[in-house]
Amino acid sequence: MNKKDIILAAALIALSLILLAVFRINKDVGKYAAIYVDNELYERLPLDRDTELLVETERGRNKVVVLDGEVFVEEADCPDLICVRTGKKSREDEMIVCLPNKLVVVVER
């Protein structure tokens, strides 16, 4: 490892921190959870009402749950289950993505 390597790593980390600041992670709590399948709006769930919605399309099945103002995917038939492990989201622009089923849940204002 030489000096240039360390500069490169430091520059990359600095860049991502700047990007993070630009994207502002501390956004306000959102009002809706918009569910997109194949990039088309499937449903908009208000976050202030507890609901469960089974999103069943030809691409697959994901169970989206709104509970206590947070949205999460409770279960899914995708192989990697990244969407389930993403956990609960409530802030604006936060996302849950299920690539195999082409499902995206975005918290919106």
Place this chain on the structure above:
Amino acid sequence: MEMKKTLYIAYVSVMTAVALIFSYIEFLIPIDLGFPGAKLGLANAAITSVLFLFDIKTAFTVQLLRIVLSGLLFSSPMAMLYSLAGGMLSFWGMVLIRKTGKFSIVGVSTAGGVLLNDGQLAVALFALETVKLAYYLPVLIIAGTLTGLVIGIISKLMIKYMPEGIIKRYK
């Protein structure tokens, strides 16, 4: 001459096998940061060391073989597409960084780690047609930098413990 060629074939095969095993380990223990795209990139350790010990052509062969074989053996065609995008972007990025001659194997691997994640993200952006995924970019860059550093150190050790005879006879 014949001896050289045989050694070369044996070496490339062994390194491909090593890269495949790394891919398999990664498949068994997925590093889960809660979003698609993040990869540990263990197999990059094999690719970078081949790149430094041999040449671009050899490293490219190993990389391509690894992606196609691990796609067929362990995952799905879709996952293969993701890993192809990440793998190619990081490979050519590493080649460019190495060409500058300013960075050691650790720096090259760091760049590779970042590009590996970003290539995967690019395919995800394309597949889901949503620019909002760019939201993940900063976290992916940090993850890629850290894994790239570690993988770079591993590659350095791999080269260090490679039997010297193989390299000398090839060259």
